[in-house]
Amino acid sequence: MTPKKISGAILLTVIAALLSACSASGEDELQQWMVSERNSIRPSVTPIPEPSKFDPKAYTGESLEEPFSNSKLASILRSGQSVQLSNSSLIEPELNRRKQPLESFPLDVMSMVGSLSQQSQLVALVKVDNLLYQVRPGNYLGQNFGRVERITETEVVLREIVQDASGEWTQRPAALQLQEEASK
Template identity: 55%
Template sequence: MWMADQRANTRPNVVPLTEPKKFIPEPYSQAGVLEPFNQVKLTQALRRESTQTASNAALIAPEMTRRKEPLESFPLDAMEMVGSLNKTGTPTALLKVDNLIYQVKVGNYLGQNYGKITGITETAIQLREIAQDATGDWMERSVSLDLQEGKK
């Protein structure tokens, strides 16, 4: 009974919408300045792209011809740096992969993206990787594996 009275006596309070503003189009003043489909500019862009493809091929070519090292069959995230040594003046890092310890030095390769060790400190290994980006182009990037302390 009370609910029926409330429904009958309650009126919604709806605020009316304001009148929309009149749209005034802006004239395009740059029509004659730049032609987006200019043949000369498109040809230049294609030439630039073809030279980039050649440089990308030159970046990966030496990696394709060399013999793979054993640690290149493992992804970097499966590796842990667990220590470092200085063997006869040569910095050497200790890597744990699949519960085995490997000794690596500058110049060795790691990971599945042609990662070459460029530097070893007491706390990290620096790598240069060559990986494909979303467009399929090869690009160089720097990566580091940090020392994992106190991990059990």
Template identity: 50%
Template sequence: MAFLALLTLGLAGCESSDQQELQQWISTQRNATIPRIMPLSAPTRFAPQSYDQQDAIEPFSNQKLVQALKRDSNKATANAALITPELSRRKEPLEAMPLDAVAMVGSLTKAGQPVALVRVDNLIYQVRVGNYLGQNYGRITAVTEAGIELREIVQDTAGEWIERPATLQLLEGTK
């Protein structure tokens, strides 16, 4: 028991000397450090601007809303004119297949008109200008020995219907 008391007193003595050293170091560092405060820059001077849009349409007026609605309805009419005929016609069998599943394997001339031979699921079909291919309302616009040119109607990122060209190239050397 006496040993424990001596050990506790010894440790307490060591702790206080370390504590004093630490306190002395902190006060030395505090006295040696000089705070640097950067002065604030002067605020920028406000220059008022005159309002020169008195004759323009107010941004929250009904007239502005009417103009925006007319602009949107004109776009919708143009889009409807592009897609409406496609929706009202009877679909052809090759429109059920995606365009990447269709392969052009040859061409020939029948009654003076170019005809393309396309393969879908190991079946050969004859297509000509005016026929439809693929799932994007792809209408054939030209048939050449090297490929088939199409006009597709697709939706862009804004949801509007647009026309885009597509090509189906002749596959050479395939079985």
């Protein structure tokens, strides 16, 4: 035999040996291992608790008067009218005074951007529509007759006068907090 034939025979035997290693017997062992592992694992699942029983209740509010009916509102207005007149006369907006420029804007479009001290009194810097305004105690802000009560380094505290549902004038506190703009 020639050396070419010998090397070809050796090559064929090596290929045959490799192919025999990839026979079905290796797959059978793998399948048997998968089945045994699958059978050995038992999951522990806690059962879902039974839902609680729903007990429906009958609605008993049909006989009551509706909370927003005209008759209920009229009776409340009639019963408290004398008290409202005396209380309302104590708290009323000054309708005859000249409006200040910042009263034409709602408070939610205003932002306090700083404060400075002028003649030992704090003055707030309020920004509206990219314009800066100086605000002092006693100035008016917002559309609800808001009068500035005091100014600190971080907020402008004011008192607004608004009408409630019955038409009575009441006071409510409001404030503008210092807003720091993010640098670009």
